[in-house]
Amino acid sequence: MPRSDTSPAISLRGVVKRYGPLTAVDGLDLEVPAGIVLGLLGPNGAGKSTTMRMLTAQSRADAGEISVLGYRIPRESKRARAAMGVVPQHDNLDEELTVGENLAVFAHLYRVPRAERPAAVRRALDIAHLADRRDTRTDRLSGGMRRRLLIARGLVHRPRLVLLDEPTVGLDPQIRQELWGLISSLREQGVTVLMSTHYIEEAERLSDEVAVMAKGRVVTRGRPADLVADYAGASVEEFPIRAAGAAATVEAVRSAGFASRRTGATLSVLRAENLPASLRDRLGEGRRRAATLEDVFVTLTGERVE
Amino acid sequence: MTGGTVRRSGSTARDEPGRFEFAPVAGVLVREWALFRRNWGPTTFAAVVEPIVYLLAFGFGLGSLVGAIGGYDYIEFVGTGIVGMSVLFSSMFPGLIDTYVRRVFRHGYEGMLAAPVDVRELVTAEATWIALKAGTYACAPLIVAMGFGLQPRPAMLLVPLVTLVSAFGFALLGIWLSAVVPSMKTMDYIISGLITPLFLVAGTFFPLDALPSWAQSLAAVNPLYHCVELVRSAAFGLRPAADLGHLAALLAFAAAAWCLAVFQMRRRLID
Ligand SMILES: Nc1ncnc2c1ncn2[C@@H]1O[C@H](COP(=O)(O)OP(=O)(O)OP(=O)(O)O)[C@@H](O)[C@H]1O
Ligand SMILES: [Mg+2]
Numbered sequence: 401m402p403r404s405d406t407s408p409a410i411s412l413r414g415v416v417k418r419y420g421p422l423t424a425v426d427g428l429d430l431e432v433p434a435g436i437v438l439g440l441l442g443p444n445g446a447g448k449s450t451t452m453r454m455l456t457a458q459s460r461a462d463a464g465e466i467s468v469l470g471y472r473i474p475r476e477s478k479r480a481r482a483a484m485g486v487v488p489q490h491d492n493l494d495e496e497l498t499v500g501e502n503l504a505v506f507a508h509l510y511r512v513p514r515a516e517r518p519a520a521v522r523r524a525l526d527i528a529h530l531a532d533r534r535d536t537r538t539d540r541l542s543g544g545m546r547r548r549l550l551i552a553r554g555l556v557h558r559p560r561l562v563l564l565d566e567p568t569v570g571l572d573p574q575i576r577q578e579l580w581g582l583i584s585s586l587r588e589q590g591v592t593v594l595m596s597t598h599y600i601e602e603a604e605r606l607s608d609e610v611a612v613m614a615k616g617r618v619v620t621r622g623r624p625a626d627l628v629a630d631y632a633g634a635s636v637e638e639f640p641i642r643a644a645g646a647a648a649t650v651e652a653v654r655s656a657g658f659a660s661r662r663t664g665a666t667l668s669v670l671r672a673e674n675l676p677a678s679l680r681d682r683l684g685e686g687r688r689r690a691a692t693l694e695d696v697f698v699t700l701t702g703e704r705v706e
Numbered sequence: 707m708t709g710g711t712v713r714r715s716g717s718t719a720r721d722e723p724g725r726f727e728f729a730p731v732a733g734v735l736v737r738e739w740a741l742f743r744r745n746w747g748p749t750t751f752a753a754v755v756e757p758i759v760y761l762l763a764f765g766f767g768l769g770s771l772v773g774a775i776g777g778y779d780y781i782e783f784v785g786t787g788i789v790g791m792s793v794l795f796s797s798m799f800p801g802l803i804d805t806y807v808r809r810v811f812r813h814g815y816e817g818m819l820a821a822p823v824d825v826r827e828l829v830t831a832e833a834t835w836i837a838l839k840a841g842t843y844a845c846a847p848l849i850v851a852m853g854f855g856l857q858p859r860p861a862m863l864l865v866p867l868v869t870l871v872s873a874f875g876f877a878l879l880g881i882w883l884s885a886v887v888p889s890m891k892t893m894d895y896i897i898s899g900l901i902t903p904l905f906l907v908a909g910t911f912f913p914l915d916a917l918p919s920w921a922q923s924l925a926a927v928n929p930l931y932h933c934v935e936l937v938r939s940a941a942f943g944l945r946p947a948a949d950l951g952h953l954a955a956l957l958a959f960a961a962a963a964w965c966l967a968v969f970q971m972r973r974r975l976i977d
Contacts, residue, residue, distance in 0.1 A: 453977075456819070457976070458816065458976055478724075478824060481822045486820040486821075488816065490813065492813035492814060492816045494737065494814050495812060496741050496812075497737070497741065504736070504740070505737040505740065506821065508733035508737075509730065511729055511822065553817075
C-alpha cells in the first residue's frame with residue numbers, strides 16, 4: 401500500500417548511477433510532492449532520462465534510495481509501475497501492430513479490467529486524436545502522430561503518476577498546445593507529473609516547480625518565478641558586443657559581480673537593475689527586457705556544450 | 707525482483723512484490739495473438755510446408771535406396787525424425803532472430819518493462835508463444851507420414867506434449883543466445899555451428915548407431931535426440947523406463963534454458 405497521501409510521489413536520495421567510468425547520475429536528491437507538475441530541465445547528457453529509467457527500475461542505481469508512490473524501488477517497483485504511466489524519450493511503439501492494438505495491448509499489460517478495456521482504448525484514441533486511424537499500422541503514422549500515440553499509451557490506465565521524457569519533441573504548435581492542456585487537466589485530476597523538456601517556455605508555463613539538472617545533480621529547484629527572481633533579478637539588459645573585445649567585456653562584468661551570458665551578438669547581463677553607472681558607461685547602450693527562466697538555465701548549466 | 711524461480715501459485719496468493727504473475731504473461735500473449743491473427747498465413751505455410759518437403763524428398767528419394775532402418779520403413783523413421791527437425795527450426799529461429807530484432811531494433815521490450823511486467827514474465831511469455839506454435843506445427847509431418855502408411859496409434863496423442871516441451875526449451879535456448887550474441891551477423895556462428903549439428907546428430911535422418919561412439923555420446927546431451935526418441939516411442943510403442951528418462955532430460959533442458967534466458971535478457975534489458 402502507498403504509505404499516505406502526504407508522502408511524496410517520487411523521492412530520490414543520494415542516487416548514483418555509473419556507466420563504466422562515466423557517472424551519469426551523481427548523488428541526485430529530488431523529491432516530487434504528490435499532485436504537482438515538476439519540470440526537469442538540463443542540458444543534453446545531464447542525466448534526465450537515466451533518472452526516469454531508474455524510477456521504473458529499468459536502470460538500477462549504484463547507490464542511494466528511491467521510492468515511487470510510497471513503493472521502494474527496485475524491490476516493489478512492479479506495483480509502482482502499475483500505477484504510473486511512462487512516455488519515453490525514444491519511441492518504442494510496436495510497429496507491427498495497429499494503433500488500436502498498441503493501446504489494447506498496453507491496456508492488458510497495465511491490467512485494466514476486461515470490462516473497461518474498450519472504453520480505455522477509446523479514451524486513449526481520443527487523447528491521441530487518432531480515433532480515425534485505429535486500424536492503421538503504426539509504421540504508417542507520421543512522426544507527430546507516433547508521439548501522440550506514445551503519450552496516449554502511457555495514459556491508457558489512468559495512472560496516478562506520469563513520467564514524460566521530452567513529450568513535445570516533434571509536435572506541431574497546435575498539438576503542443578493541446579498537450580499542454582492535457583497536462584494541466586492531469587494536474588487538476590491530482591495526477592503527479594514529472595516532465596523533462598528542452599523547451600524552457602513550456603516548463604515555465606506548465607510546471608508548479610522546475611528542477612534544473614546538470615552533470616547528474618539537481619543544481620537548483622523552485623517555482624519558475626522564484627528562480628527567475630533569485631538568479632536573474634527583475635530585468636536583464638542586452639548590450640551589443642564585438643568579437644574582438646568580447647572576452648574583456650565579459651570579464652569586466654564578471655569581476656563587478658554580475659552574471660552574464662552570450663545571446664548571439666549581444667551580452668545579456670542579469671540583475672541589470674543593479675548595474676552601477678560606471679559599468680553601464682563602459683558597456684554602452686543596452687536594451688532592457690524581462691528576465692526569463694532561460695537566463696537562469698543557461699547561467700546555471702553553463703554556455704558551452706561539453 | 708531477483709528471485710529466479712517460477713511459482714505456479716494462483717493469483718490470489720499473498721501479494722508479495724517480486725512474485726511471478728501470469729497476468730503479464732497473458733498480456734504479452736495478447737500482443738502475439740494480435741500479430742498472429744494478421745500474419746498466420748506465411749508463418750504457418752513456412753512451418754508446415756518445409757518439413758513436408760523434407761519428408762517427401764528424403765522419404766522417397768532416400769527411402770527407395772534404404773528401404774528399412776532400425777526395423778522401421780524409412781518413411782516412418784524419417785517421418786518421426788522430421789517432427790524433431792520441425793520443432794527445432796520453428797522454435798529456435800524465432801527465439802533467436804525475432805527476439806533479437808524486437809529487443810535491439812524495435813525496443814519493444816523496453817516499453818513492456820515500463821509496465822508491470824518483469825523480465826522473467828516477458829521471457830516466459832515469448833517462449834510459451836513460440837512453443838505453442840512450434841509444438842502444433844511440428845505434428846504436421848506425422849499426419850502426412852500417416853498418409854504414406856504410418857500406422858496411427860493412441861499413444862501418438864502424446865506427441866504434441868513432447869513437441870511442446872521440446873519447443874519451449876529450444877525457444878528459450880534461442881532467446882538466451884539472442885541476448886548473448888553481440889550482433890546479427892554473429893548469429894551465423896550459432897546457426898551453422900550449433901543448430902545444424904543439433905539437427906543432424908539427433909537420429910533425425912539416420913540412426914545414431916552408424917556414428918562413432920564420441921558422436922553418440924554427444925547426441926545423448928542433444929535435447930533434440932530425446933525429443934525424437936520420445937516421438938518414436940509414441941509412434942511405435944512406449945518404453946516407459948527409457949521414455950521417462952528422455953522426458954526428464956527435456957524438462958531439465960527447458961529449466962536450464964529458462965534460467966539462462968532470463969539471466970541474460972535481464973542483463974541486456976536492465977542496466
Ligand atoms: N546505457 C548507457 N550506457 C552508457 N552510457 C549511458 C547509457 N545511458 C545513458 N548513458 C550516459 O549517461 C549520461 C546521461 O544520459 P541521459 O540520457 O540520462 O541524459 P539526458 O539528460 O536525458 O540527455 P538528453 O537531454 O540528451 O536526452 C550521458 O552521458 C549518456 O551518454
Ligand atoms: Mg534524455
